[in-house]
Amino acid sequence: MDDTERQLHLNMFGNWYGNHRAAWRHPNVDPAQVWSLEFNLNVARTAERGLFDAVFLADAPGLGELSPAGGQTRPEPITILSAIAAVTTHLGLAATVSTSYSEPYNTARQIASLDFFSGGRAGWNAVTGSQPSVAPNFGPTAHPEPSARYARGEEFIEIVKALWESWDPDAVIADQKSGVFVDPGKVRNVPYNGEHYQIDALFNVPRSPQGRPMLFHAGSSELGRQQAARHADAIFTAQPTIDVAREYYADLKRRAANFGRRPEDVLVLPGILPIVGSTEAEAKASFAELNALIDIEASIREVARTDGLDVSGLDLDAPVPTCVWEASAATSSFKSRVDALRAKADEANLTAREVIEWDVAAHGHYIVVGTPEQVADDIEHWFTTGAADGFNYKAAQLPDGLEIFVDHVVPLLQRKGIYRKEYTETTLRGHYGVGPGSESVLRGSRPEIAKHRLSRAVCEAS
């Protein structure tokens, strides 16, 4: 694709209070809105008005540590997105489903069904689930090590892809005259003999409009990056600064090429949480106002638990000492996040309190605070200098944040010529321009061959 035609992609990150940590405390946020059909549909309609590529829902099948301040409740994504499918016409719909806590046959069916109902707008964000706290909901086995999670995830993804591909597009004949409905030769069994799954499956959903619903991934660790580069059409990532974002971007494109894929078929979409004001000062004031609502003590505990950076007992108004960064990086199960935070702290000379605020305010994602022009310029800068193919847009609070962004920032991006002025495609793959997607290694393979090729992929990943 010619560089002048390269278009920015915007993905709406669905967290219906908003993505600022303290969004639920914002006066315009109603705690019931997350659960309201009308609210959900209206957010989606606004995103569609803003010509977003997709709305995406994160997920975790568990409550985590219960804190009085937490708004950790989560609706189940496929349910919400199926409802949204009914009232939208173009917006893509990407659901997170954990490969550790579901079954490939069930997930393949639900996503393929969503693809049918939406006319080809479904996507699946395949995560392994990094939170140990959810494992006891699916016990009694303890939370597996990352390598085991990724090995299972690899098998899971392969099976799902193979199921989606197991019906040829022309398998259903439905010849009313002869009464022949299906060509049985064009519907294949998916035999699979792996470490985690031994199945011989016959899929019961015909080839969906996209054939392969779009595959998203959010891998950051070494294993995660390999899996993302191998399978994903688009990758969500938390990159707190443009420098680390560029490194990540180049790394993922290189890895994708190593898997024999076209780099432009693997899109990198960092998260961005814009705080937009009519003046820079106004935007900064809004940010400070929201940050003041953060429960700092609970946040310190949470960052220690989830990211492995423990600043408890430190002077919160001084920088985090080097030894704390090093110790955290050495012990964290989420080392990439610690590294990213450290880069941000170095760049902006943040105090320990601000590190925590910046981390939890947008859960480690890039935050930009300024006027619509500043935000649009910043987006363009990332987009044109090898840091992003688009963004996973995170409204600070909903519905206000999204409305402001769509009404004031989107027109500027269009004026710059980097963002669509209307939808030109009808499918999610069409919006992202990522082609038909990577083929399953299982397609047409005998099970033992598939297993061999798979284990090689896992080895390469580890």
Next chain:
Amino acid sequence: VTDRRQVRIGHSVWPLGRHGSAWRLPRVHRILEGDAKFYRDTVQTAERGLFDYLFLGSIEAARLPTSDAQGSETPPSFNAADAARGIGGHTSQDHYWTPNLLYKLESFTTTAYVAALSRNIGLAPTFNTTYHHPFNIARQAATLDHLSGGRAAINIVTGRSDDAARNYGLPESPDTDDRWDRAEEFIQILWSLWDGWEDGWLVNDKERGIYVDPDKIRATNFHGKYFDVAGPINIPPSPQRRPPLIVAGASQRSFEFGAKYADVRFIPFADKQAEYYKTQKDLASMYGRDPESYFLLPGIAFYVDDTSTGAHNRFREVQDLATPAYSAQALGAVLGYDLAPYSEKDRVSVIDLDAIPDAAWLIRKAIEGFGDDNITLGDVDHFVANMPYNQVPVVGSGSEVADWIEENFEDRKLDGVVVFPPYQPGALDAFVDLVIPELQRRGIYRTAYTGSTFREHFSSPTPKAEVPELIDANEAWRRIAAGAAVIDTRQNPFEPLGNAVPVAGGTLAAALQSAGVDSTDRQIVVYCGSIAGSGPAAEKLAAVGYTNISHVDGGYAALKQAQQT
């Protein structure tokens, strides 16, 4: 007529039509599965018909046709005697393969999609407890209940398909006890997760930054044979908290599971229906439940048209599209009758029905469906080939179909029906336009939604049955003279008295209609040969809401004598 027992109606969605050949109807131009307009039309039509719920079945397996399909000669293992008792069905589907065995979109996805297109109707997705995890189902069902404003129910199946087992890495389906033991754990976990958040959990103190009261949120900590689930769930209580439960199944374990836990049981409709109905209700009583709050609904394939003839023509049109080639051997095996001497063109009268007591009802059903005593063996084969055991066809005009529902409803063979569309599109519209107004006119179906949740649709007041008054013959004549409607329930209603309308050969409902009974407080006098006959009929009328029912001590003889003196 608010205190009268009300018919409940669900609609089972089948985009190709439930009849295996209906997709071949010329007016079906495309596959409707996943078609936005089809689902919008379906939910809106069902809602126009004030249905209690939309039902989405599920299969966790696909079945491809054997080589020549789509028309093979494999002998069936359909057993008419079992089917008469509502058990089993086609255990080998090779001969009876239909596209409905091949694929089905996932039902939670489907119900969430139509939730956005509807306002009142209940939504019931299906899942298999053997192949899902309760934590995931708890979240999907609770989310659906939230989004739909309390309209969700869940239909639990345990499945017995080996095809499904292989899709999940099991060599074969677990045995019945194993599956239902797992289902027992499953439901306990669902309820515990949903109950885990007590009322008052939301503090929403923005000032102090306190969102929830952690003391109101309890873990589940379930440790069972099949599941270990810690909880709590990460979803606050939904409008119904515990979405109602629908159950189906043919095993004793399934019967008991339903009697213990379910709000609705999806049942067959077969020859020994009253017995089946009573067994299920009694089982609910045995488990200490009010049997009136356990609703038994068979799935029926309704062919409805403006006229009786039109409906039977529609029925034949669909049957004639059946693909399996006629097989004397296959049909003979189903009926338990040697059909080798006959051809498919021979009339069904070649079969001696007395010789096949278990299967005779199938032939009677086929004759009813075609509306023709002279159907051929080929017709019967087509009928059997496309009659899954629990969706018998009912064919007729709007009032005939309403008669059928009312009669079986009053005879306590069902509490309502799940409407299966034999063909698409149009079958549901015909039911809504032609049958619903008839049911409403008879006072046994709502004329507007009065609740907004699934549970509310099913919780209209339980009727308090009046004890019918026993009167002597002289009092009966006084009431008759004052304008009471008179119903004669004798088997052979020779020379009825007092312009009585005989029931024999028809339904009680039809008799009331002929007698001009247009309100539930009309004086009605029932007589029979004795009170042994009039009592049950009078009680039945009282039970469905008639308030001025009496029956005559001494019956016909006493009335006759009193008339002469």
